[in-house]
Amino acid sequence: MRWGRGKRGPVALLQEVFPGVIKLRRCTMRWKALFVVCGLAVLSLWAVPRAGAGVSLDRGKKVYRSLCVNCHGWKGEGDGPGARIRGIRAGDLSNRAYMSLLSDQELYDRIAYGQEMFPFIQMPGWKERLSPDEIRDVVAYIRLLEKDKGPLEGPTPQERERRYREDPLEKGHLLYMKYCSNCHGEKGDGRGWAAEKLEHRPADFTDHSVMDGLNRWDIINYIKGRAAPEGERYMPEFGALDEEMIDSIVNYVEAIRRGETGARSTGGDGPEADEEDTGLDWLPDWLD
Numbered sequence: 001m002r003w004g005r006g007k008r009g010p011v012a013l014l015q016e017v018f019p020g021v022i023k024l025r026r027c028t029m030r031w032k033a034l035f036v037v038c039g040l041a042v043l044s045l046w047a048v049p050r051a052g053a054g055v056s057l058d059r060g061k062k063v064y065r066s067l068c069v070n071c072h073g074w075k076g077e078g079d080g081p082g083a084r085i086r087g088i089r090a091g092d093l094s095n096r097a098y099m100s101l102l103s104d105q106e107l108y109d110r111i112a113y114g115q116e117m118f119p120f121i122q123m124p125g126w127k128e129r130l131s132p133d134e135i136r137d138v139v140a141y142i143r144l145l146e147k148d149k150g151p152l153e154g155p156t157p158q159e160r161e162r163r164y165r166e167d168p169l170e171k172g173h174l175l176y177m178k179y180c181s182n183c184h185g186e187k188g189d190g191r192g193w194a195a196e197k198l199e200h201r202p203a204d205f206t207d208h209s210v211m212d213g214l215n216r217w218d219i220i221n222y223i224k225g226r227a228a229p230e231g232e233r234y235m236p237e238f239g240a241l242d243e244e245m246i247d248s249i250v251n252y253v254e255a256i257r258r259g260e261t262g263a264r265s266t267g268g269d270g271p272e273a274d275e276e277d278t279g280l281d282w283l284p285d286w287l288d
Helices: 010-017 029-047 057-072 081-085 104-116 132-145 157-166 170-179 193-197 216-224 243-258
Strands: none
Touching (some): 104 132, 157 170
């Protein structure tokens, strides 16, 4: 089969798209096949179009306000109440300096796969609920939320991913923020936003009079619900946590006890939203 002549095969098509790149008639079949593969790879970069290339901004806005606004906020600034309830503040999608470092395809993948592919963002993926076209619409709408907020302060997307892969405490920190900080506090001092409403104050991991009486297995047993008799447990059980996740959380709690957590962001993917009053006046009535 000679793709370069007669019928319009992939090579003929690529010759029209990339004229003059290579003289295909003088190439061997192996080189032709290689050129086809590379050309199709380049064409695939257009798989996630921007606004004006068949996307619906109205539909993107509707989906965003249905599924994203609770955490990322109406303007994409990461100030939605849901993010504070779940412990990890949502990223500021309106920060152009940060968002410019993410391609449309990268945004698409984050929305579609979430923490399944990008565990450092701790966000659910929506590929089971949204169609590819709807995800593209959301990407296009998010781009409209960007505005100039000056130079980027804080880590880039690439730095955040590298930190998660290379820093042994970063995974535990994110899991701690998600599952523990609401009660035990961001600093581990037992002063999380939910602690005010609890009859029994959560443990203060910075208090040596408390922590010196606990070893690693005691902490693991508390998390697993095995440390207190039935009816005397004041902490929920976390069925979503596997052994590796629990181990990471315990590593971080022990780092809090030693005062070795270092400076860490409390945000997910993107720059953090500005921290506001940490009182409970922002809670919905049904949680108050």
